Amino acid sequence: MDETKAELNELFAAPSQQLPPEVLGELQSILRLHSISPQELFYKWESYDMKMGGEVKLALQTAWDFKRDIQDVLERETRGKVHAQSTHKRSAATPRAGAVNGGVYGLLDNLTPNTPRHGAVNGSAAKRRADFETPAAKASKSHVASSPGESKTPLMEKETNGTSNATVPFEDRTNAGHIIETLNDHILVPEPPITLPAEPRIKLKANVELAKFSYKPMAMKLSEASEILDDRIDEFISLIQSYHDLPDSAFGNAASQSTSEIVAVGRIASDSSEGKLNAASLVLETSRRTGAGLRVPLHIDAIPSYDLFPGKVVALRGTNTSGDYFAVNEILSLPLLPPAASTPADLDTHNARLRSASESADSEAETESPHTLPLNVIIASGPYTPDTDLSFSALHALLAQALETSADALILTGPFLDTEHPLLASGDFDLPTTSVIPPDRATLHDVFRALISAPINDLARQLPSITIIIVPSIRDAVARHVSWPQDKLNRRELDLPKQCAVVTNPVTLSVNELVVGISSQDVLAQMRQQECVAGAAKREGVLGRLAGLLIEQRHWFPLFPPAPREVLGKEEDGQERLGTGAMVDLSYLKLGEWLNVRPDVMVLPSTLSPFAKVIDSVLAINPGTLSKRRGPGTFARLTVQPRTLTQAERDAGAVVGHDVFERARVDIVRI
Numbered sequence: 182m183d184e185t186k187a188e189l190n191e192l193f194a195a196p197s198q199q200l201p202p203e204v205l206g207e208l209q210s211i212l213r214l215h216s217i218s219p220q221e222l223f224y225k226w227e228s229y230d231m232k233m234g235g236e237v238k239l240a241l242q243t244a245w246d247f248k249r250d251i252q253d254v255l256e257r258e259t260r261g262k263v264h265a266q267s268t269h270k271r272s273a274a275t276p277r278a279g280a281v282n283g284g285v286y287g288l289l290d291n292l293t294p295n296t297p298r299h300g301a302v303n304g305s306a307a308k309r310r311a312d313f314e315t316p317a318a319k320a321s322k323s324h325v326a327s328s329p330g331e332s333k334t335p336l337m338e339k340e341t342n343g344t345s346n347a348t349v350p351f352e353d354r355t356n357a358g359h360i361i362e363t364l365n366d367h368i369l370v371p372e373p374p375i376t377l378p379a380e381p382r383i384k385l386k387a388n389v390e391l392a393k394f395s396y397k398p399m400a401m402k403l404s405e406a407s408e409i410l411d412d413r414i415d416e417f418i419s420l421i422q423s424y425h426d427l428p429d430s431a432f433g434n435a436a437s438q439s440t441s442e443i444v445a446v447g448r449i450a451s452d453s454s455e456g457k458l459n460a461a462s463l464v465l466e467t468s469r470r471t472g473a474g475l476r477v478p479l480h481i482d483a484i485p486s487y488d489l490f491p492g493k494v495v496a497l498r499g500t501n502t503s504g505d506y507f508a509v510n511e512i513l514s515l516p517l518l519p520p521a522a523s524t525p526a527d528l529d530t531h532n533a534r535l536r537s538a539s540e541s542a543d544s545e546a547e548t549e550s551p552h553t554l555p556l557n558v559i560i561a562s563g564p565y566t567p568d569t570d571l572s573f574s575a576l577h578a579l580l581a582q583a584l585e586t587s588a589d590a591l592i593l594t595g596p597f598l599d600t601e602h603p604l605l606a607s608g609d610f611d612l613p614t615t616s617v618i619p620p621d622r623a624t625l626h627d628v629f630r631a632l633i634s635a636p637i638n639d640l641a642r643q644l645p646s647i648t649i650i651i652v653p654s655i656r657d658a659v660a661r662h663v664s665w666p667q668d669k670l671n672r673r674e675l676d677l678p679k680q681c682a683v684v685t686n687p688v689t690l691s692v693n694e695l696v697v698g699i700s701s702q703d704v705l706a707q708m709r710q711q712e713c714v715a716g717a718a719k720r721e722g723v724l725g726r727l728a729g730l731l732i733e734q735r736h737w738f739p740l741f742p743p744a745p746r747e748v749l750g751k752e753e754d755g756q757e758r759l760g761t762g763a764m765v766d767l768s769y770l771k772l773g774e775w776l777n778v779r780p781d782v783m784v785l786p787s788t789l790s791p792f793a794k795v796i797d798s799v800l801a802i803n804p805g806t807l808s809k810r811r812g813p814g815t816f817a818r819l820t821v822q823p824r825t826l827t828q829a830e831r832d833a834g835a836v837v838g839h840d841v842f843e844r845a846r847v848d849i850v851r852i
Contacts, residue, residue, distance in 0.1 A: 182226070185209065185212065185386070186205060186221060188219040188220075189205060189208050189209070189219050189222075190205070191719070192219055192220070192222075192223040193208065193223065193226070193239055193721065196799040199716070201240075201241070203241050204239060204240065204241055204244050205235075205545075207244040207245065207248060208222065208244065208358070209242065209660075210248070211247075211248050211251065214496060215251065215255070215512070220225075223345070224710075225247075225251060226239075226632075227249060227635065228259075229247055229250055229251075229787070231788065231790065234522075244336075251755065257674065260375075273296065276493050282837075284636065291655055292352060297657065298618060311431065313797075313828035320388075321582075341666050349812065351572070351574035351575065351578075351813060352574070354812065355756060356851050357578075357813070357852065358850060358851065359850070359851045360848045360849065360850050360851075361791070361815065361849050361850070361851060362791065362792065362793060362848070362849040363793075363846070363849075364747065364793040364795070364800075364845075364846065364847040365843075365845060365846045366796070366846065368555075368804075368820060368822060368844070368845070368846035369846075370820055370848070371554055371555060371557075371820075372499075373586050373587045374554060375784055377587060377644065377645075377646060377648040378587075378589075379646070379742055380646060380647050381647070381648055382534050382535055382556070382589050382646065383534075383556070383589050383590050383648045383691060383692055384460060384531075384534065384691075384692075384693055385476045385648060385650075385682055385687075385690055385691070386690065386691040387684065387688065387690055387691075387774070388689040388690060388691055388696065388776065389688060389689050389772070390446065391669065391684070391685055391688075393536070393769075393772060394620075394662075394666055394667065394669070394685040394769075394772060395662075395668045396668075396766075396768075396769055398662055398663050398664040398766060400768075400770065401766050401767060401768045403770040404765035405472075406768055407469075409767055409770050409771060410448070410468075410741070410767065410770075411469050411470065411474070413448075413469040413494060413770075413771075414446060414448060414468040414471070414494060415468055415470055415471070416468070417446055417496070417515070418432065418471065418492045420444045420515070420516055421444070421446060421496045421513060421515065421516070423516075424514075424516035425508075425513060425514075426802075427444060431443065431444050431526060432444050432446065432471065433445060434467065434471060434472040434473070434475075434500075435447065435465050435467060435472060435477045435497070435501060436467060436472050436473070436475040436476070436477040436501070436507075437504075438471075438501055438502070438503065438504030439500065439501060439502070439576055440500065440502050440772060441500070442498060442499065442500050442510070443498070443499070443500070444496055444497070444498050444513065445465060445467070445472075445496070445497050445498075445499070445507060446467075446471065446494070446495070446496045446497075446740070447465040447466050447467040447468070447471075447472065447494070447495065447497075448465070448466045448492060448493065448494055448495075449463065449464075449465065449466075449489045449491060449493045449494075449495060450464050450465070450466045450476060450491055450492075451463070451464065451488065451491060451493065452464050452476075452478065455838070456591070457710070457711060457713075457714070457770045458489070458490065458491055458711055459635070459713055460481060460715065462711060463478070463479040463481065463489065463505075464476045464477060464478050464479060465477050465479050465495075465497065465507060466798050476578045476773065477501065477507045477595070478505070478506040478507070479497070479506065479507055479509055480507070480508045480509065481509045482505050483508070483509065484509055484511075484512060484715075484716075485715075485716045486715060486716030486717040486718045487512060487713075487714070487716065487718060488712065488714050488718040489713045489714075489716055490708050490711050490712040490713065490730070490740060491711055491714065491740060491741060491742060492739050492740045492741030492742070493730070493734065493739060494734065494739070495512060495514075495515075496512070496513035497509045497511070497512055497513070498510050498511040498512075498513060498741045499511070515733050515734075517732060517733065517779065517797060518732075518775060518777065518778055518779045519777075519778055519779065520778060520779050520798050520838050520839070521696040521778045521779065521780065521781050521838070521839050522778075522836035522837055522838050523837065523839065524835075525826050525830060525831050525834070525836075525837065527694060528694055528824050528826060528837070529826075530823060531693040531694045531823075531824075532553065532823045532824065534693065535553050535554065535555075535556060535693075535823055536553050550581065551824055555820045555821055555822045555823070556589050556590070556693070556695075556819075556820070556821040556822075557586060557587065557588050557589045557590075557818075557819075558588065558589060558590040558591075558692070558818075558819040558820075558821070559579070559582065559583050559586075559588045559591050559592070559816060559817070559818055559819075560591065560592045560784055560802060560804045560816060560817040560818075560819060561579050561591075561592070561593055561594070561804055561807045561816040561817070562593075562594045562595075562701065562786030562804050562805070562806055562807060562816075563593075563594065563595050563596040563597055563599065563654065563701075563786075563807065563808075564596055564599045564602065564657060564804065564807070564808050565579075565597065565633075565807050565808055566602075566808050567808050567809065567810055567811055567812060568602060568604075568810045568811065569604050569811065570604070571602075571604055571605070571610050571634050571638070573633065575807045575808040575813055575814065575852050576633065576636060576807065577636055578852050579807060579816060579852060580636050580637065580639070580814075582808040582852075583640060583644070583647065584640055584643055584644050586818075587646075588644070588647055589646070589647065589648065589693060590647070590648045590649075590650065591640075591647060591649045591650070592650045592652070592697075592699065592784065593646070593650065593651055593652065594652040594654065594686075594699060594701040594784070594786050595652060595653045595654025595656065595657045595660075595686075595701050595852075596654040596656035596657045596658075596701075597629065597633050597654075597657055597659070598625060598628060598632075598633070598657060598658040598659055599656050599657075599658070600631055600656050600657070600658050600698075600761060601656055601760070601761060605658060612627070612628065613630055613632070613770075615631070616631045618631075625658050626659055626674055626675060627660050629659050630675060630676045633675075634675055634676045634677055634687070637649065637677060637678065637681065638676070638678050639676075639680075640734065641678035642678075645680070647680055648680060648682065649678075649680050649681045649682065649718060649814050650671060650681075650682050650684060650690070650699075651666055651669075651672075651677065651681055651682065651683045651684065651686055651851075652685075652686050652688065652695075652699050652701050653668075653669060653670050653683075653685075653686050653701065653762045654667075654686065654701040654702075655667055655669070655686075655701075655702070655763075656761050657762060659675065664764045664766040665686065665702055665738065665763060665764050665765050665773075666684060666686065666687065666767065666769055666770075666772040666773050667685060667686040667768065669683040669684055669685050669686075669796045670683045671683075684699075686699075686700060686701050686702065687699060687700035687701075687702070687737040687773055687804065688700075689774075689775070689776070689780060692823065694839055695781045695839065696778060696779075696780045696781045696784050696839070696842060697780060697781065697782045697783075697784065698737070698775070698780035698782070698784065699708050699784040700737040700738070700773070700784075700785065701786055702737065702738055702763065703786065703787045703788060704731065704737065704739075704740060704785070704787075705727045705728070705785055705787040705789050705803065706787050706788050706789055707740055707743060707744040707763065708727050708730065708740055709723065709727060709789060710744055711740065711744060712727075714726075722794075722820075724790065724792045724794065724803070725792075725794045725796055725801070726787060728783065728785060728794065728796050728801040729796045729797060730797075731783070731785070732779060732783075732796060732797050732799055735774060735775040736773050736774050736775065737773040737775075738763065738765060738773050740763075741765075741767075743762060743763030743765055744762075744763065745762070746759045746760050746762040777798050778837070779797070779798065780799060780842040781799070781800060781839050781842075782799075782800045782802065782819070782841060782845075783799050783800065783801045783802065784802050784804070785802070785803050786802060786803060786806070787803045788802060788806065789803065789807075790803075790805070791803050791804055791805030791817070791849045792849070793817065793848075793849060795842040796844055798840075799841045799842070800841055800842045800845055800847065802817050803817075803849055804816050804817035804849070805817075805849065807852055808852075813839070813851065813852045814852060815849055815850060815851055815852065816849075816850055816852055817848065817849055817850070818847070818848045818849060818850055819839060819845060819846070819847055820845065820846040820847075820848075821843040821844060821845045821846075822843075822845070824839060824840070824844065
């Protein structure tokens with residue numbers, strides 16, 4: 182019992198504090214009632230916290246509400262299972278109408294040639310007439326996913342079991358513009374310029390080969406996928422050998438019995454395809470070159486702290502004396518990519534581009550002007566409208582914010598038209614009144630042009646100097662590329678303005694001197710659900726720890742296998758709907774690797790709590806979703822000051838680091 186209390190305090194209480202006794206008692210009651218572990222209870226609390234808006238403080242009243250919510254979810258799941266079982270029961274046979282006067286309940290009907298059925302005189306003629314009659318209307322469906330009926334968009338209210346779950350209108354939202362988190366608050370946000378820039382202050386350059394993303398999806402071969410996975414392990418072997426200065430003899434096969442201590446490099450996996458990864462189910466999967474592709478169980482009792490997830494490439498020092506398992510004595514650290522850097526001449530060129538129009542054109546490049554405005558970047562992630570309507574009010578408010586602050590860049594990541602949106606999935610919605618396309622001939626591209634491209638074009642006309650970066654998502658209904666890594670959207674088909682740069686998912690861009698990496702795949706939430714953590718790693722901030730794993734693994738999606746679709750599903754109308762899933766094409770997994778350097782800014786949209794953190798000199802940002810299922814969400818505002826060069830850095834003539842984490846302010850703002 183004392184261990185349970187200690188673990189609850191470690192998970193739920195603030196650092197160096199204890200939970201109140203009454204709150205601790207309620208949490209222990211939940212553990213006993215549902216027979217779950219404290220860690221699983223903490224996962225449920227995080228889910229409840231996100232559902233309630235992300236600002237729930239654990240007190241006695243909230244503990245009662247949390248307990249009631251868990252019970253409600255359990256009851257809904259039970260009712261759903263009972264309903265599913267009842268629908269599979271075979272109904273009893275019903276006597277046929279019109280057979281009362283027939284012999285043996287009509288069993289002799291149609292057995293005698295040229296004899297009409299009882300009660301069916303002139304039946305053939307009646308049937309011919311019935312073929313041309315208008316069929317009776319089917320019973321209308323009341324749920325959102327039904328065929329088009331009387332209910333049309335916007336659907337603002339839904340009745341369930343006599344209770345109203347009405348969504349608060351977007352215009353009546355509270356705390357609009359409230360900053361919930363700030364990084365580097367000593368950097369001030371400047372006032373918008375009086376006169377708009379005559380030309381863009383940003384120069385974009387893609388640091389990946391965009392043409393490689395236009396591969397043919399749904400054509401994956403198992404042989405190619407296995408080679409890609411093996412090559413990733415073999416590449417890390419050479420990196421680890423060089424980083425730790427190890428001889429070739431130090432490496433060995435973890436699956437081979439030996440009393441000698443070796444270094445084994447492989448991929449973390451689970452011995453079961455079901456359930457969550459834990460210390461008892463850990464196995465190390467080797468490559469075919471170093472270990473014949475064998476799997477060996479791991480014993481990590483000697484490791485005080487670790488942070489593992491399926492697919493993580495690790496270097497383990499240990500022995501396999503029995504041949505049954507590999508006993509780990511040490512987990513070797515992995516080398517990090519070098520930080521991004523530029524020459525002083527390149528930095529001077531980028532700083533000159535940031536100068537305001539009021540500055541004299543003949544000023545020296547190396548002189549920093551007091552009128553130089555910082556770079557203003559707004560970052561947002563979809564969905565951009567709640568599940569109850571397709572008004573896209575949050576997107577309109579975001580574009581108005583970009584216009585008001587004269588944003589230099591606007592980064593928008595998908596999904597835009599979300600395949601998981603109930604109204605889009607059912608097709609039960611109306612186009613705006615301004616649309617001239619007949620509803621019966623409208624396509625999803627027409628919907629995108631009417632709901633998303635139109636307001637973006639308005640912004641581009643009013644703010645010609647803005648640069649808009651469009652990153653797709655595998656949940657985008659207009660995306661032809663259905664797998665990740667994902668090809669870019671078609672700008673012409675979607676009628677996007679020339680200020681829009683449509684890029685791939687993931688992508689690494691140079692925004693002036695900044696190296697910005699973006700992936701709309703929610704890898705953080707999937708890693709959070711499947712990680713296995715112990716010791717000091719558990720006490721670290723989970724969001725920063727997950728982002729740090731991406732930096733260590735040098736990949737935008739190091740998780741393998743991805744989380745199952747059942748885990749990513751959501752409840753809708755009392756029924757569980759499968760999530761889209763990761764949709765990873767393993768044959769092209771290499772397109773998700775980081776090349777040469779660590780990015781200065783890492784944009785990781787996720788359903789987890791929004792954050793802005795510095796991890797290993799990388800500025801990691803999760804802007805959150807701009808719109809939640811039933812309310813407004815958040816976005817991120819990035820303010821980057823020019824890179825000031827010292828005289829020593831100029832005289833050295835070598836490349837200098839960008840140090841964006843020191844000169845950038847990040848605000849997480851409610852829309």
